[in-house]
Amino acid sequence: MNAVFDPLHLQAAILDVMAAGRIPPALLQQRQRLRLARLLDAARAQSAFYRKRLPRRADSLRHVPPVTRGELMAHFDTWVTDPALRLDELRAFTADASRLADPWQGRYVVWESSGTSGQPGLFVQDAAAMAVYDALEAVRHRVPPRAASGLAGGWFGSFMPLEWLGATDRAALVTATGGHFASVVTFERLRRINPWLAQGARSFSIMQPLPALVDELNAFQPTVLATYPTAAALLAEAAAQGALHIRPRHIITGGETLGAAARARITQAFGAPVRSSYGASECLTLAWECAHGHLHLNADWVLLEPVDERGHAVPPGRPSHSVWLTNLANLVQPLIRYDLDDRITLHAQPCACGSPLPVIDVHGRCDDVLRLAAPPPEGGTVSLLPLALTTVLEEAGLFDFQLFQQGPRTLLLRLPLTGAAATAAAARGRAALQAFAAAQGAPGVRVHVETGCDLPRGASGKACRILLE
Secondary structure: OHHHOOHHHHHHHHHHHHHHOOOOHHHHHHHHHHHHHHHHHHHHHHOHHHHHHOOOOOOOOOOOOOEOHHHHHHOHHHHOOOOOOOHHHHHHHHOOHHHOOOOEOOOEEEEEOOOOOOOOOEEEEOHHHHHHHHHHHHHHOOOOOOOOOOOOOOOOOOOOOHHHOOOOOOEEEEEOOOOOEHHHHHHHHHHHHOHHHHHHEEEEEOOOOHHHHHHHHHHHOOOEEEEOHHHHHHHHHHHHOOOOOOOOOEEEEOOOOOOHHHHHHHHHHHOOOEEEOEOOOOOOOOEEEOOOOOEEEOOOOEEEEEEOOOOOEOOOOOOOOEEEEEEOOOOOOOOOOEEOOOEEEEOOOOOOOOOOOOEEEEEOOOOOOEEEEOOOOOOOEEEEOHHHHHHHHHHOOOOOOEEEEEEOOEEEEEOOOOHHHHHHHHHHHHHHHHHHHHHOOOOOOEEEEEOOOOOOOOOOOOOOOEEEO
16 A cells, blocks of 8 residues: 555655645745646646646636536546546446455555435545645644644545544544445555554444444444544434443544534533534545634645536635535646535635634535334334435435435435336335345335436535435
8 A cells, every 4th residue: 555655745745734834825825826737737738638628828717617527427538647547447446345445556546436416436546646635634634632623534535544643542433334435445545554553443334233333332442533423413322321432532523514513412422522624535635623613725735616506706705506626636637626516605704723724614415314213122213324324325326316204114215217217226225225224123114216306406506315304
């Protein structure tokens, strides 16, 4: 794995990130312009896809049209700047669970997205890009021992850089472990880079029944816990009921919206500070939360353009309809004005923490935890996490759907498909949900399927996929 870990790159990136945290905004913008020019030059010279789209000799984004995930994935082989990268080979690679976190061709880190917007993506980064991500995590997201001044991770990215773990810390990542997702890939990569920490860091699957997950965490006794807000809230409930006996010193959340009520509930249950962060498969670390509770955009390596429904710029202080991402770190797979399909608010005022990096609010996913009635004699309820349900359906080949709970033992799955494809997808989805519910302790759940549905989407462009009706 050292082929995608370069200590010299990392050392230089750490020094650069540290310096950027203290420079005036004008110098920060200068770094942006230089890195953007480098990215545009590399894309024009080495990406056939972008060679046709980028204006000649332009060093700004003014006349660059936005792109979508579907468009880029459809042109993957001409989009990437290394012709040795081929989509069919990478798809086969990520389909093999035994190769999780292995370097592709000895020099690339590869992960797949969960397909939240209906089109799964596949993302490749080299040692230079990973050094930037590692530096951003280690410098800005670190958690000093027994303190609570920062956070690691991303909404769809790396939750936990092991660089800031103490010698006696035990780090638990609770996530969907069934695929080559960014959180699991980067977590395992860092364990391999730091073998002396490997015994003190473990990932745990949210796909298993809650009692089994509780037992595993009780046995491991993590001092740092990283997971999704809905999972953290569910574990907090288990702790409040006396089933979960862990005392983490810090809790890290990402991947979903962390509301104020959930934050307070989790903090109270564990007696530990909770921080969230913002990242994506397309750019591992986008923003970090300071001690004042504000998300700071990593503007030295990331450009985010809030836009309205017509693609016009949205001024600071107003929520956007979507946001266009330009990743200044990844030259292998250029992302230039990529429609991230998130909804953000960019603030003009600086944060009282003193950072020159701009403050943003992110209005992301907020799916519900479904609670099904367990049959006698056990009775009670079984909680199904949104991410676990999403993963189950994606593994069944469904990426665009909405799932509703209609009663204590009834689910409604809505699909946009029609015809024979809808019939097959309905059968797969029904079987997958019933098998998963049974494995969690709720056998015999009824799953109704509606096809040919127009799935409503929120202001961010994403469907809220797991809902209580």
